[in-house]
Amino acid sequence: MRNLLYTILLGLSVHLTGCGDYLDVVPKNDIQTIETIFEKREDAYHWLRSCYIMLTPHIAEFLNNPAFLGADEIVAGEYCRQKIGPGGLFIGDGLQMAQAPYGVMWHKNEAYGAIRYINIFFEKIGNVYNMEDSEKKLWTAELKALKAHFYFELMRRYGPIILVPENIDPNASLDEMKQPRRPIDEVVNAIVDLCDEAIEDLPYLKEKPSTRITYHSKESAATLKAMTLLYAASPLLNGNKMFANFLNKNGERLFPDYDKEKWRKAAEAADEAIKICEAAGKTLVTGNTDRPTKLLNIMKDIEDSALAPDYKNSEAIFYVRNTSGGPCGYILPFFAGEGEGADCYDPHSIGCLGASMKMVEMFYTEHGVPISEDKQWVVAKYSMGRESDEKYTNVLNLNTEILGLHRRREPRFYANIGADRTLWYRMQKSGSEQKYVAQEICAYQGELYGTKITRIDNNTPQNLSGYWIKKYLRSNITFYYYTSRDNTEKGGIIFRLPDLYLASSEAWNEYLDAPDNRVYDPLNKIRERAGILNVQEAWKNYARNPDKVNTKLGMREIIQQEWNIEFAFEGRRFWNLRRWMTAPEELNTPQYGWNVLGSTAETFYHNYDGPIVVWSKRKFNVPRDYFFPIQSEEVLMSECKQNLGW
Template sequence: MKKYLLSILCGILLLPGCNYLDMVPEKDIETIESLFEQRTKVENWWKGLYSELNRIFADFRVNTAYLGADEFVTCQALYNSTLYNLDGLKIADGLQMSQNPYGSIWYRMYVVIRNCNIFLENVDHTYNMSEEDRNWWKADVKAVKAYVYFELVRRYGPICLIPQNMPVDLPVKDYQLPRQHVDTCFKEIINLLDESMEYVPKHSQRISNYGHTFSLEAVYALKAKVLLYAASPLFNGNAFYSDFKNKDGELLFNSTYDRNKWLLAAEAADKAAEMCEEGGRALISGTTVKKTDLLNKMSDIETMTFSRFTNSEYLLEWKYPSTFHQFFLPRLVGDDDNFDSQALGCLSPSMKMVEMYYTSNGLPIDADITWSYNNRYKLGSESSPVYEGVIPMNTDVVNLHLRREPRFYASIAGDRMYWQRGTNTADKDYNLLVRAHKGEEPWGTQYDFIVSNSWQNINGYWLKKHLFSWYNTLGYSNNLQGNETAAIIRLAEVYLMQAEAWNEYLDQPDSRVYDPLDKVRERAGILPVREAWGNYSNNPTKVTTKVGMRDIIHQEYGIEFAFEGHRYWDLRRWLTAHQTMNEKQYGWNVIGTTDQAFYNYETGPVVVWSSNKFIAPRDYLDPFDAEEILISGMVQNPGWGGR
């Protein structure tokens, strides 16, 4: 009976790595020892660690952070699809549960942790390996383990730490490890990263075959990110969890706010930025071949999202699935030159995100005195050559689409906006004008109502970000090589971490806040933050205060990292998710056949989704599977007791 219970425990909770590597006769344990004698097999083991991380964190279908916030809306057909299983959408609607939770990584990550430990415990016995490589690989695996711990902590809060693997012949009670105080968890992550820094090479010192591994710049950036989370309101003085305890009564959160945590994060972010700049890492910029400055800047922003382990601002990158594009490419039925049967075109950027992008002056649309916020849903037109090839000239266009920043035009496609959907030829112009009214083939819906059984765009917007304009819509996947990557950490995040951490630590913002923020804004093609707010805003002093800059920095995160899986975490660590995640989702009346009908007679968008739900404090931390709680003896996260 003991062995049976032990097998259950290993398989379900803390020792999910109790697979063939541990559940074997004694004589076969030597297989691991012999495996780690050979460099080639050891390297395959090392690569296997990344393979599992790649499958979880770079796949937007599996990593629920991509779809679990308020950045997307979709039709019922995709929402309910059992073929695609986009579970993040269910989390956004408050449907998370403790019985078989959506997006659970607990089991799989402890497999990785166990395999990291096996590597670290055995790699010293590999005989045909230089000490330089041995030290590097060990350091890298420590960074991997730190990353896994971090992903667990930001999902579950306090976790169980496994410094080394446990023998399989212990009494069952010895496997029932308690959760550690969240500060202890953060300290262990930082210790692992500090230990790895001595031997992890800089990006420039690695050969291309190892582009998926940690560079030294990535280790420093991850350290800054971990410390930023430790300083953020979710983990720093959170009153929600002031009474959250282990079963033995030990508190798991510190309810007292510690300002000095922001200083540690700020200094770590400064060091990460220094390491990146020394290593030649840089934001993508400088395109000059397009017809206008705006098109050049849009090209910079688009190119920023493209990498095959070749992007100068990607500090840590892993391959994403080759099917990513099909959810966002427009479904241009009836257009023989541009229709691709794989394209669904029904996972759309939300109206909230459309309105989040700045004006051309680099300000929120409700803060720019040169931009008419009250008339944003009315029709206007554009005549400036600045917007040639982006907005049709002297044509009725909703004001919401006019005089916006380059990131808006590089990321969002909407009615009466151009979208470059292929490389132009002598006889074919692929800069397509989106015409989204009902009956306007191929963009507009052909249905008379919102349907539940077809791939229908329900709000009149398409996502351009992550799609590459030089590849035609028809046959798009034929251009992909299978080694395109998603950014896990990129340089712009380091700069925004600097700005945020210094702003939270200082009594009043200074150049330590403004300068790194302006690096991101400069690449985005907008004015420096003080110039924009001082000259064009309805609140010129906002930029001079800690609270004002906090709001500005938060919006900058939302724009710069839109649709990259960041907003899900940012809203949680800032403790603002319950204020923003319960709002209805809006869009245009896609069954309208005229400008007036489509734009709801210029009165504003219509509700297209009303199920978003976030319950505090429950939804700030993910639940453990109820069965795991039953077996392990761990305490469940607050709010998930009976669910």
């Protein structure tokens, strides 16, 4: 803190390598100071841009954001852990540590460094001589929303955090610098206040020039406010008895008693954010017509909902510039470069991540209810059968043997999961031409989509579960050199419209004594796009327990499953299981799949006895793992209270 400018410039040099060469703006034969930086518009803009760049790795990059790999959605073996390195996979295995935490944000060169830079911007932006006041107001609003976003990310990782309304003088005493963690309610109010101030001065995303579309807009700030209030109302932060006696170093209680009204505030904030998004022209991605069947067109809508090539996505509310390349190289199936599969070969494919059996079974049946609830589902899960319904043309091979689990499932299953003996409708290289084909996913050992060796090998890329992940892979690009062809600049989507629909549905359900249309309507908008019946009709006509849809507890389970399905593999489940406080039941179980070394249907499907354990090193320690540890060195220096269990 005493060498603030040096710390800022050093931090920027670390974070901005290859991102604009911020330090190159130092005047010739002179020394750059904060005052000279905030003389000219160009330099002030570099400062603002630098603050946004510091957020990106923590929320958008597949390998850096532990939420993508730290839950139970994705299965990876030792090979993948060695290739990817420590991070989300290690957190899922229960290997998080306080000495050098994975996914650290609480650090002077991470979130708190960015917050210091933002505060300096607020102090100095008025000094820039070649800017209009209206532009200064806009940039200030963009950074108010960004500061709120850093607080939000810190809160859901660490719970109560240290607030920095303004920077402490570098000449202040050490005692003044050692600030205590603030109660959750104060943290939430600080985020909400910043969002409210930002919303007033921010334009809609559609009104922003292309150079500013990855900075916060009116609708993204409103969404951030709504999501903050949803977290504040959730069991982890609202009446958490496990943390009831957790105090800061001043003896102040950090977690509040339960307050039902927080659910109402969350619901109203979500509804208001939806109105703002609708005024901004946001709509669910829907209406694709270029595929030969209705089901394939619905699947294409679902595929496109999570992608933003050239930053184009009608339901994306906030996205950032993501330069990490995303997950494609890790989920793209690994094909040999010679013989069979040569037309699918990509030299950058690692193909070592698979979908867990839990997620495979999470998706609904074609009737829009869970497998265990569907009284008319025509098949047994783990036996073979034949599909004859022509609506599954180019999705399933008709009248051929296929596992029951892969039949008569909802469109989101087929859009997100590549299952054995299903068809993957996509662009394919065919000699020197390209055309759409429905390629069969043959996943037994030795087959095109299966492992090519006869053992589990830590030195070889292998899909351990037997299920491929389709999300993030664009079906209009061939697998042949996919990572090179998928070269359109794309946004890393942080919030999209279904976040708000589900937040509204969940919050109203928790606030009301019994669900009504405030619960059902937003949920049904998502289900309509997904190509399934509305929730009341589906449960009334097809569920074994039709009354479940009429109760608060029943709808709670339904809404939570809808979160898991709609945002499969997008990193939401990691945080939701924590805020719902259901993580111990979900994350302490092994991960299941099929015997990928099996070369026949009988051996691959474990003699039809059900799935097998494919990864057993899973651990969620209560209460320790509800929050990340603050790095031990930071605790010693700042004397702030460490999280429980660390």
